Amino acid sequence: MKISKEEVEHVASLARLEFSAVEIETFASQLSSILEYVEKMGELDLAGVEPMAHVHEIVNAFRDDVVAPGLTNEEALMNAPYPEDGCYRVAKVIEGE
Amino acid sequence: MKSELILKKGHELRALLDSGEVSSVEVTQAFLDRIDAVDGKINAFLTVTADLALEQAAAADKRIKEGHASPLTGIPVGLKDLLVTKGVRTTCASKILENFIPPYDGTVVAKLREAGAVFTGKLNMDEFAMGSSNENSAFGAVKNPWDLDRVPGGSSGGSAASVAALEVPIALGSDTGGSIREPASFCGIVGVKPTYGRVSRYGLIAFASSLDQIGPMTRDVKDAALVLDGICGHDPKDSTSVLKESTDFAGALSSGIRGVRIGVPKEYFVEGLDPEIERAVKGAISKLEELGAEVKEVSLPHTEYAVAVYYLLATAEASSNLARFDSVRYTTRVDGSDLIDTYKKTRAAGFGEEVKRRIMLGTYALSAGYYDAYYRRAQRVRTLIARDFDEAFKEVDVICSPTVASVAFKHGDKTSDPLEMYLSDIFTIPLNLAGLPGLSMPCGFSSDGMPIGLQMMAGPFREEVLLKTAYAFEEATDFSRVPGL
Numbered sequence: 376m377k378i379s380k381e382e383v384e385h386v387a388s389l390a391r392l393e394f395s396a397v398e399i400e401t402f403a404s405q406l407s408s409i410l411e412y413v414e415k416m417g418e419l420d421l422a423g424v425e426p427m428a429h430v431h432e433i434v435n436a437f438r439d440d441v442v443a444p445g446l447t448n449e450e451a452l453m454n455a456p457y458p459e460d461g462c463y464r465v466a467k468v469i470e471g472e
Numbered sequence: 473m474k475s476e477l478i479l480k481k482g483h484e485l486r487a488l489l490d491s492g493e494v495s496s497v498e499v500t501q502a503f504l505d506r507i508d509a510v511d512g513k514i515n516a517f518l519t520v521t522a523d524l525a526l527e528q529a530a531a532a533d534k535r536i537k538e539g540h541a542s543p544l545t546g547i548p549v550g551l552k553d554l555l556v557t558k559g560v561r562t563t564c565a566s567k568i569l570e571n572f573i574p575p576y577d578g579t580v581v582a583k584l585r586e587a588g589a590v591f592t593g594k595l596n597m598d599e600f601a602m603g604s605s606n607e608n609s610a611f612g613a614v615k616n617p618w619d620l621d622r623v624p625g626g627s628s629g630g631s632a633a634s635v636a637a638l639e640v641p642i643a644l645g646s647d648t649g650g651s652i653r654e655p656a657s658f659c660g661i662v663g664v665k666p667t668y669g670r671v672s673r674y675g676l677i678a679f680a681s682s683l684d685q686i687g688p689m690t691r692d693v694k695d696a697a698l699v700l701d702g703i704c705g706h707d708p709k710d711s712t713s714v715l716k717e718s719t720d721f722a723g724a725l726s727s728g729i730r731g732v733r734i735g736v737p738k739e740y741f742v743e744g745l746d747p748e749i750e751r752a753v754k755g756a757i758s759k760l761e762e763l764g765a766e767v768k769e770v771s772l773p774h775t776e777y778a779v780a781v782y783y784l785l786a787t788a789e790a791s792s793n794l795a796r797f798d799s800v801r802y803t804t805r806v807d808g809s810d811l812i813d814t815y816k817k818t819r820a821a822g823f824g825e826e827v828k829r830r831i832m833l834g835t836y837a838l839s840a841g842y843y844d845a846y847y848r849r850a851q852r853v854r855t856l857i858a859r860d861f862d863e864a865f866k867e868v869d870v871i872c873s874p875t876v877a878s879v880a881f882k883h884g885d886k887t888s889d890p891l892e893m894y895l896s897d898i899f900t901i902p903l904n905l906a907g908l909p910g911l912s913m914p915c916g917f918s919s920d921g922m923p924i925g926l927q928m929m930a931g932p933f934r935e936e937v938l939l940k941t942a943y944a945f946e947e948a949t950d951f952s953r954v955p956g957l
Binding site: 378382383386387388389390391392393394402405406408409410412413415416417419421424425426427428429430431433435436438446450451453454455456457463465466467468 | 571572573575576668669682708711712714774776777779780781783784791795798799800801802803804805807810811812814815816817819820823828829831832833835836839846848849850851852853854855856858890891894906907932
């Protein structure tokens, strides 16, 4: 499976990453060889084999709906690069005013 | 006496502390002095917390005098730097978390803190636990204490090297595809990956959530058992942790292995395995037979597909887990033209090359049009790999194999070809996919003096038979040695 430079750019955008032209070239070739390697799974007959997401059969684990201590507002914000008025400040995401 | 303290294992220090022969402050100072003396050569520590350690040691001494010490009270422990520690910088060996000070303790850290363990610092690793050589740390590679030109293994390379170099008696690592067992093998120590769900992952910075598990890295099996007894257990904060009665692995070690059934998987003794390693591992299996175990061949027919499955599933999970590093909550921000551009610029500057490669691969495997061909198919092959083990463990109690097909390789040997690096995990990955417990322990040395690791694997929640088999082998042999540094 060969992966093109355009596909690398598209996937980079989905992953919220960006690369130089040289890096894109390198990734295209490395990802292609990794994908070629994983093609070996195609040798197997998987008819009737269920996918496994998790090794244990776990159902939703609910706790009682009671208040428990958690982080304070100050603690939650202590690693934020731009805290403001007890909130995280981010660039405007809604167009127009 | 003081310089001899660093040669002691955790349980030996326990005896000295309880008898009052030494104090935890003396023990802690001896290990801190050792870090000062040798860490410049091996780069195992990212942060040394000397003040915190001496404070905890003084509190431990008080507790010991009052007569309510637990097995780990007053014993120095090093923590892989993806375990969040309240008030102590936790970097995941990544630029993107270079200044992250967690506001809480992970569950395992909290348990050790309550037990009175002494935290001497945070240990180097491959960035976000992605790597097999510890060459992917944003803060410099770790060196193998047996030969500084070689890698210590990864991703828990700092944990393994620090224990081998006598900088700490005990360290914690994490294992997603071999990240405890491979470095334990390369550095000649004991490393245990528990059954998935045995140990809470709350406060373990996630790489691949369906595979990650925290475990001990120690100089002998008894210490590993003591640490496991201290960290296992259900945690309401991790819904994948499993409800099990409390364990006493340390207490069950010496019950002997007469009648224990050992399986030897033929798919693990194939071309490409270093003949010296094959000889050492087969010698270990003969030794176990001599000690009363029954040995038979078993088959794990889908072994050859495990690396392919792993590098799709683990990267897919990683691409999702690492989306949280978004420059809003806990990273430095590189401003772009709009919010999306800010995400991209921050992440491009903050993540290293291997982390980006895996995020890309995982995003690709999950993207529209490829999901069924890659992610879904890998999940189905995972079922076949887990079934291989189910079948094998109907016949045997413990499966023995090499941990890695080679001894520790040289720095730079595998950095140019990511696939070649991935293939070094071929013997360790299947166990994670099946969620089972396993360990690596020393079983010999190569002609150039490098440690060789023996891997033991067991069925779900059968750590007891795993550890007692390892203990019997360790008691009957003499492969636990200390490198000259």
